[in-house]
Amino acid sequence: MSTKISRSYTxxxxxxxxxxxxxxxKRSFSGxxxxxxxxxxxxxxxxxxxTPRGKLIPQLLLIFKKGSRVVVIDTALHIPPHATVQx
Numbered sequence: 001m002s003t004k005i006s007r008s009y010t011x012x013x014x015x016x017x018x019x020x021x022x023x024x025x026k027r028s029f030s031g032x033x034x035x036x037x038x039x040x041x042x043x044x045x046x047x048x049x050x051t052p053r054g055k056l057i058p059q060l061l062l063i064f065k066k067g068s069r070v071v072v073i074d075t076a077l078h079i080p081p082h083a084t085v086q087x
Contacts, residue, residue: 016050017059025070034072038064045070045079 021027024043025036047060062079064070070079 018048018050018056020046020048022046032073036070036072038066038068041066043068 021036022044024038024040026039028035028037043064043066045062045064046058047062049057049059051057068079
C-alpha cells in the first residue's frame with residue numbers, strides 16, 4: 001500500500017514535523033543512518049505538525065508489521081509499505 005502525503009506549505013506557513021515512534025521500535029545506527037526496526041506487529045509512527053505558535057496537530061498514524069525497517073538519514077525518511085490512518 002502506498003500513501004502520498006501532500007505538503008503545500010509556503011514560507012509564511014512553515015510547519016515543523018515531528019515523528020513519534022512508539023515503544024515497539026528498536027533503534028540501531030549504521031554509519032550516519034539511524035535504522036528503526038519494528039519489534040512487534042502494529043508498531044506505529046505518529047506524524048505531528050507544529051504550528052508557528054507551537055501548537056501540536058496530529059496528522060497521520062503509520063502502522064507497520066513486525067520486522068519492518070525505517071531508515072532515517074539526516075532529515076529524510078525511507079519507509080516500507082504501511083497502513084495509514086488520517087487523524
